[in-house]
Amino acid sequence: MTLQTSSRLIPRKGARRVWVHRVLIAALCAASFGARADLRILACEPEWGQLATEIGGDLVTVKTASAPGQDAHHIQARPSLLAQVRRADLVLCNGAGLEAGWLPVLLNRGGNPAVRQAPGLFLAAEQVDRLEVPTTLDRADGDVHAMGNPHVHLDPRRMVSLSQQLAERFATLDPDNATQYQQQQQAWQTAFETGIPRWEQQAASLKGSNVITYHRSWVYLLDWLGMQRVAELEPKPGLPPTPGHLAELVKSVEQQQASLILYRPINGDEAANWLAARTSACAVLLPLSPGEEGTETLASLYDTLIERLVAAQQRCQGSKA
Amino acid sequence: MNKFYLAGALLAASSSVLAAEDNNRNSNNPLAAFNPAFSVIFNGMYYHDNVDGEGVDLLEDADSAFHSHGGHEEHEHDELKRGFNLNETELTMSGSVDSYFDAWLSAAISSGGDFELEEAWVRSQSLPAGLQVKAGRFLSGIGYHNEKHPHSWNFADQNLAYLSLLGDHGVSGDGLQLTWLAPTDSYLQLGLEMLQGDNLERAGSVIDAEEIAEEISAELATDVAAEDLNLADQNGPQLGVFTLRYAPDLGARRALQLGLSAARHQDSQAFHEEGGGELFVTEGDTDVYGAQAVYKHFPTGQYGKGGWSLTGEYFHADSDQKAVYHSDPAELGLPVTSEQGAAYVEATYGFAPRWQIGLRTAASGIGGEFSEGDETEEARLSRQHSAAVTWYATEFSKLRLQFNRNDVHGDDGNEEYNQVFLQYNLSLGAHGAHSF
Numbered sequence: 001m002t003l004q005t006s007s008r009l010i011p012r013k014g015a016r017r018v019w020v021h022r023v024l025i026a027a028l029c030a031a032s033f034g035a036r037a038d039l040r041i042l043a044c045e046p047e048w049g050q051l052a053t054e055i056g057g058d059l060v061t062v063k064t065a066s067a068p069g070q071d072a073h074h075i076q077a078r079p080s081l082l083a084q085v086r087r088a089d090l091v092l093c094n095g096a097g098l099e100a101g102w103l104p105v106l107l108n109r110g111g112n113p114a115v116r117q118a119p120g121l122f123l124a125a126e127q128v129d130r131l132e133v134p135t136t137l138d139r140a141d142g143d144v145h146a147m148g149n150p151h152v153h154l155d156p157r158r159m160v161s162l163s164q165q166l167a168e169r170f171a172t173l174d175p176d177n178a179t180q181y182q183q184q185q186q187a188w189q190t191a192f193e194t195g196i197p198r199w200e201q202q203a204a205s206l207k208g209s210n211v212i213t214y215h216r217s218w219v220y221l222l223d224w225l226g227m228q229r230v231a232e233l234e235p236k237p238g239l240p241p242t243p244g245h246l247a248e249l250v251k252s253v254e255q256q257q258a259s260l261i262l263y264r265p266i267n268g269d270e271a272a273n274w275l276a277a278r279t280s281a282c283a284v285l286l287p288l289s290p291g292e293e294g295t296e297t298l299a300s301l302y303d304t305l306i307e308r309l310v311a312a313q314q315r316c317q318g319s320k321a
Numbered sequence: 322m323n324k325f326y327l328a329g330a331l332l333a334a335s336s337s338v339l340a341a342e343d344n345n346r347n348s349n350n351p352l353a354a355f356n357p358a359f360s361v362i363f364n365g366m367y368y369h370d371n372v373d374g375e376g377v378d379l380l381e382d383a384d385s386a387f388h389s390h391g392g393h394e395e396h397e398h399d400e401l402k403r404g405f406n407l408n409e410t411e412l413t414m415s416g417s418v419d420s421y422f423d424a425w426l427s428a429a430i431s432s433g434g435d436f437e438l439e440e441a442w443v444r445s446q447s448l449p450a451g452l453q454v455k456a457g458r459f460l461s462g463i464g465y466h467n468e469k470h471p472h473s474w475n476f477a478d479q480n481l482a483y484l485s486l487l488g489d490h491g492v493s494g495d496g497l498q499l500t501w502l503a504p505t506d507s508y509l510q511l512g513l514e515m516l517q518g519d520n521l522e523r524a525g526s527v528i529d530a531e532e533i534a535e536e537i538s539a540e541l542a543t544d545v546a547a548e549d550l551n552l553a554d555q556n557g558p559q560l561g562v563f564t565l566r567y568a569p570d571l572g573a574r575r576a577l578q579l580g581l582s583a584a585r586h587q588d589s590q591a592f593h594e595e596g597g598g599e600l601f602v603t604e605g606d607t608d609v610y611g612a613q614a615v616y617k618h619f620p621t622g623q624y625g626k627g628g629w630s631l632t633g634e635y636f637h638a639d640s641d642q643k644a645v646y647h648s649d650p651a652e653l654g655l656p657v658t659s660e661q662g663a664a665y666v667e668a669t670y671g672f673a674p675r676w677q678i679g680l681r682t683a684a685s686g687i688g689g690e691f692s693e694g695d696e697t698e699e700a701r702l703s704r705q706h707s708a709a710v711t712w713y714a715t716e717f718s719k720l721r722l723q724f725n726r727n728d729v730h731g732d733d734g735n736e737e738y739n740q741v742f743l744q745y746n747l748s749l750g751a752h753g754a755h756s757f
Contacts, residue, residue, distance in 0.1 A: 067573035076619065078576040078757050079508035079568030086451050086502045101716070105756050108423055108444070111451035111502040117420070238715065240624055240674050266623055268674075 039174050042084040042115075044093035044103065045072050046289040047153040048124055050298055052092055055167050055185050059177050068291030071266055072098055073238070077105035085110030088120070089173055092166070095123025096130060096150035119172045125152045127165050131219050144237055151288075155220035156196050156302055160189055195299050200225070203306045205313060210256050212249065212281060214241075214263035214272060217288055221305060230256040233263070233271045241271040253279040260312055264288050282316035284308055357416035360750030362472045364408040366401075367743040374403040376727070376740045377478075383703040384730040385485055386659035386691040387523050387591075387638065407432040411439075411472065415751075421447045425459075427470070440493070451502035461492040462500070462512045462564045463582045464634055465613040473756075475669050475679045477723045477742040481705040482663035485685030486609065486636050488522025492584070496558055508568035508578070518560025518586050524638035525586030525607045527555060533592045537600050541648060550602045551645040552590060559588045575618045578757065582611035589640055593657070593693075599649060603657045605642030611635065617757070624674035625713065633666040637688075655694050662687035675714070681707040686730065701730035718747040 039060045043049030049064035056062070063084050066075045072094065085091060085106045093099050107116050114120040130148030138144075152158050167185035171178035207226040211218075214233040222229055231252050235245040252258070253275065261283045263272040272283035286305055287295050295301040370376030377400055409429040417423045427440045442457030460468045466483060468491075479489050496516035503509035519527055530547040537545045561584065568578040589607040594600055613634040620628030637660075644655040665683035672678055682705070689700025709723035725740040 065573065070573060070619070071623070074620070074625070075573075076576070076617065076757055078617070079510075079566065079578050080506075080570035080576065082502060082510075083505060083508040083568070083570070087504050108446070109453075109756075111448075111453050111500070113420075113447045113449075116446060266621075268623055 039089045039170060040087055041090045041092055042081070042088040044075075044091075044099050045153075046291045047298065047301075048092045048094065050290040051153075051159065051163060051166060052090075054188055054298065055163055056170055056181065057184050059174065059180065059184075060170070068287070068289045068295075069265055073101065075099070075102050077102045077109070081106055082110050085115060086112050088112065088115050090120055090122060090169065091115040092122045092124070094125050094150050094153075096125035096147040096152075097145035098125070098150040119169055122166065122169050124162050124166075125150045128152055128158045128161055131223060132216065141236060149216055149219045151217050152220055153298075154218060154288075154305075155224045156192070156199070156298075157224065158220065159298065160193060163189060163192075192299060195302065199302050199306050202310060206306075206309055209260065209313070210258045211260045211262055212253065212258045212275070213261075214267040217264065218262050218286075225306075225309075230258050233261070233267075233275065246271060246275060249275055250278050253281050259316060260284050260309065262286055262309075265292070280316075282312050282319075284312035357414045358751030359414050360412075360748050362411040362413070362470075363745070363747045363749070364410065364472065365745055366406050366408060366477060367404065368401045368406055368741070369403055370738060370740045372736065372738045374401075376725075376738060377401045379729050379731055379736055379738070380481060380484060380703075380705070380727060381489075382731045383481070383485060384686050384689070384701045384732075385523070386661040386686075386689040386700045387486070387526075387640070409471075411470070413470075417446070418443065421445065439490075451504060453500050453502075455498040455500075456496075458495045459493060459498065461494065461514055461516065461562050461584075462498065463487075463492050463514075463562050463584055463609070464611045464636065465578070465580060465615055465632065466634060467491040472746050472748065475667060475677075475711070476681055476707055476709050477721055477744040478707075478725070478740075480665040480667070480681060480707075481683035481685050481703065481727075482634065482636065482665040485703070486524050486638050486661065486663045490522070492516075492521065492560075492562070494518060494520055494560060496560075506570055508566065508570075510564075510566045512562070512564035512566075514560075514562035514564075515558045516560040516562065517558055518588075519555060521560070521586065524609050524640065525560060525584070525589050527559075527588065527590045528552075528592050528602070533602060536592075537646075537648070540594075540598075540600060545646075549646060552602065552604055553588055555588060560584060560586045573619070574621075575616070576757065577617075578613075578615045580611075580613040582609070582613075584609040584611075589642065591642065591657075599647070599652075601644045601648060601652065601655070601657075602646040603642035604645045605640060605657075607638060607640040609636060609638045611637075615757075620671055622671070622674065625671040625677065626674045628669075628671040630669045631666070632668075633664070635662065635664040637662045652694075656692075657694075658692045659690070661685075661689035661700055675712060677711045677713070679707075679709040679711065681705075681709075683707075701735075703727075703729045703731075705729075717749070718745070720745050 039056065041052050041060050041062045043052055043062055043064045045066050046064055046068045049062045052060055052062050065081055066072050093103055130152065133148035134144050163185055167181045170181040203225045210228050210230045212231045212233065213229050216232060216237055219229065231249055233241045235242055258281050261272045261275055261281050263285060265285060276283040286308055287293060287301060290296060290298055290301045294304045372379060409431055411427060411429050413427040415425040422443045423446055424443045425440055429437045429439050440459050442455050442459040444455040445453055462468055483491055494516035496514060498512060498514045500510055500512040518525060530550050530552050534545050534547045534550060563583045566578060566580040568576060571577055586607040590604045592602050611634060615632045617630040618628060620626055640659045642657045644653055644657060647653050663685045664687060665681060667679060667681035669677055669679045684702055684704050686700040686702045691698045691700060706726045707723060709721055711719055711721040713719045721744040723742040728737050
């Protein structure tokens with residue numbers, strides 16, 4: 001219809017009309033191609049954007065709401081995210097309360113009924129077992145997540161399970177390519193799973209060690225590698241370290257024989273270095289998400305994490321023994 | 322009455338606790354969390370000014386082409402007094418009704434115990450093509466700051482620009498809002514609102530005919546009835562609002578939003594009392610145009626450190642009215658026009674973890690002109706400069722110290738004075754949303 005109308009108009013209305021109609025036709029074609037097979041995904045955090053890319057390959061177009069290194073608790077529901085939600089086939093987020101401050105705003109104002117619940121909405125942490133599920137809830141305890149610790153992506157075993165569930169979800173949303181999603185996921189899993197025993201072997205010396213973390217970001221990593229968190233630099237989750245709390249930590253590092261202090265770039269160096277300077281423990285700066293310095297893929301995130309932990313442990317034994 | 326609300330509040334609070342316990346199960350739906358989300362916002366301040374506690378009145382009476390008497394601007398506000406003030410306590414409840422609607426309720430309890438329903442709306446969640454409809458009582462999407470609730474303001478008080486043209490509480494009303502979000506990579510939202518328009522405080526305000534008739538009767542010692550004022554019936558929606566918002570995708574670390582608004586109130590009314598003893602009532606339409614720009618640079622450090630924002634808005638209001646009642650019958654039909662601009666710019670900066678500084682400058686009466694027939698009177702410019710330091714103890718509580726330097730032109734001439742606010746603002750209950 002549009003084509004016929006435009007070709008009839010072209011000879012009468014001159015060159016400008018031709019240009020306008022060519023653009024219109026091009027836009028229509030682009031729109032119809034765009035809607036064909038690609039799954040349009042909005043991922044809340046880089047780890048989920050990366051997983052979707054590694055599983056979905058060329059069949060998916062992924063936008064990520066937060067940049068590597070940003071604090072996912074404190075993202076604003078900025079207008080460009082609403083535009084992404086509007087056109088998304090799948091909103092892929094961490095869930096378990098991590099995005100409580102902004103995801104509801106996106107879903108409520110995005111004008112897209114399809115992504116307000118499954119299958120258009122996939123909340124990763126809620127598809128696997130979680131650690132640290134609280135038995136009581138009180139704001140006086142800080143920013144505690146009712147559904148347990150949300151940072152599940154730091155356990156590669158849980159990521160394998162999630163990759164399968166995500167591929168199934170892709171297949172539900174885009175049945176024409178179901179086989180290809182399954183094949184891509186299997187290829188990914190085969191390669192990824194060879195890493196797990198290697199990482200565990202590399203991290204063998206870390207097993208049984210006690211650590212202090214800045215925030216409760218690392219529990220799944222510690223659980224996987226057999227390490228224990230004995231204290232946190234934050235006096236309560238979401239509250240910055242206080243001098244009084246740090247002073248108490250000096251004692252507990254020695255009592256609990258904590259060897260490492262884990263923190264992220266966004267936490268700043270001050271508190272971790274302050275404690276390291278006064279105790280036998282060493283501060284170690286770690287990436288939380290793929291895309292941060294030294295990491296690109298999910299596999300390289302675990303490579304880097306273990307490499308830095310082991311290196312810090314050896315350095316620390318050398319200098320502080 | 323208050324016991325009823327208290328009981329309701331307790332019931333809702335206990336149900337949200339139950340909802341929280343339910344959350345331990347896998348829900349796969351963040352919208353189900355704390356449904357309905359219930360919160361109480363506590364707001365109080367220590368206030369001081371160097372004009373005998375008249376600081377807020379002076380600002381409200383700043384020179385304006387939109388002066389009227391007997392309208393809604395004479396609403397009883399919780400006026401600030403020197404010393405301790407309990408500001409409005411806000412109750413909000415929100416959540417998904419079903420897969421078709423979500424809903425929001427907010428009500429304010431004044432320090433005297435008066436209860437006011439501020440918002441009560443339902444919004445569609447199942448329309449296709451990026452369309453959403455909101456119905457009920459709601460804050461209009463006009464401008465940028467208008468939709469913000471006081472607890473999310475960066476300052477303790479309403480800025481002078483809004484105060485002078487849109488009123489202390491901004492534009493809200495009973496009606497319908499239709500928004501359309503374009504299917505584009507950049508954010509483009511169009512909004513259309515139809516509102517009853519019977520509660521505006523400044524531009525577009527209406528008067529209480531009975532009350533004004535009584536006042537005129539008393540002044541002129543004659544019998545003037547409400548019908549003698551010849552005001553049109555205010556049946557049906559009087560206020561239409563159009564909004565356009567655009568935001569390019571600048572990535573995850575910063576955001577820019579630009580917006581335009583236009584509003585028309587088709588039956589604005591005003592009562593005028595002139596120095597020479599002339600009394601008259603006018604009626605006509607009022608147009609408001611607004612432009613806004615908001616830039617935010619998201620924090621790079623912890624707990625908000627390094628984040629900054631810059632917001633500016635300009636409004637222009639223009640009212641064409643005619644005298645429908647005049648104490649001098651020869652002047653009936655006299656054209657009366659008012660026109661005036663107002664603007665504010667505010668900046669915030671997270672200078673340390675959990676600490677934010679805010680600077681704001683606002684002006685009212687920009688290009689203000691009030692004309693009766695051939696006579697034109699200019700409204701003079703009033704200015705306000707503010708600085709605030711806010712400490713966010715957590716996401717749920719903050720303390721703020723604010724200083725205002727005001728230069729206000731009012732009926733009694735020019736007044737330069739200071740205001741100081743020490744404010745606490747706490748939210749008990751559901752996790753607040755970080756809307757843009």
